[in-house]
Amino acid sequence: MPVIEVHLIAGYGDEVKTRLGKALTDGARLVIPADPDGITVLTHEVAASGYMRGGQNRFPAPPLPDPAETVQAYLAAMEARDLDTAAGYLGAEFEMIFPGGVRMTDLDALVAWSAERYKRVTKTFEGIDTAPSETGAVVHCHGTLSGLWPDDTPFEGIRFIDRFELTDSKITRQEVWNDMAAAMQARKDPA
Missing domain, CATH: 3.10.450.50 (Nuclear Transport Factor 2; Chain: A,)
Structure with a gap:
C-alpha cells in the first residue's frame, strides 16, 4: 500500500492539512487500486527558519479556498x-x-x-x-x-x-x- 510523504513549511492549519491529505489519498486511488485505509499520508512540517530556497527563508503561501x-x-x-x-x-x-x-x-x-x-x-x-x-x-x-x-x-x-x-x-x-x-x-x- 502506498505511503505518501509531504513536506510543508509550518503555518497551515489542521483543516488545510486534512484537505491536502484527503486530496492526496483520492489522487492515489485514481492511479493505484488501493483501499483508502491502506493509503498513508505523512505530513512533515518544517519551521520557516529551517527552510530555504534560493538562499532565502520562505513562508507558506495562503491556502486556496475549498x-x-x-x-x-x-x-x-x-x-x-x-x-x-x-x-x-x-x-x-x-x-x-x-x-x-x-x-x-x-x-x-x-x-x-x-x-x-x-x-x-x-x-x-x-x-x-x-x-x-x-x-x-x-x-x-x-x-x-x-x-x-x-x-x-x-x-x-x-x-x-x-x-x-x-x-x-x-x-x-x-x-x-x-x-x-x-x-x-x-x-x-x-x-
Whole structure:
C-alpha cells in the first residue's frame, strides 16, 4: 500500500492539512487500486527558519479556498438574489451554459431570463464532487430543485446537475443540466 510523504513549511492549519491529505489519498486511488485505509499520508512540517530556497527563508503561501465551498457560497448568493456577492465569486471570463445551449455571461441577464421560467428556486444538494484540473478545479453538484412557478404554484423534486470550472479560485464556467423544461411541459400537457 502506498505511503505518501509531504513536506510543508509550518503555518497551515489542521483543516488545510486534512484537505491536502484527503486530496492526496483520492489522487492515489485514481492511479493505484488501493483501499483508502491502506493509503498513508505523512505530513512533515518544517519551521520557516529551517527552510530555504534560493538562499532565502520562505513562508507558506495562503491556502486556496475549498472549491466546493466557493460553489456553494455562489449558489447561496444567487438563490438570495444577492448578485453583487455572487459576482465576487466569478472570474472575468465567466460563462453559463443552460439546457438548449442558452449561453450567458451576465447575472442580471440570467435573472431576467429565469423570471419567465420560475419565480423562485432552491437547490437541495444530494452530492458535491471536486476534482483537480490543469487550470484549477472542477466541481459537480447534483440534487433537486424546488420553488415557485411564475403563477406561485409550488414545484419540487426536479433533478439538476451543475458543473463548475474554477481558475485561481474563481468560477469561470457553469454548465447546467436539469429537468425544468420537462416539468414545464408536463404542466402544459398534464396527460
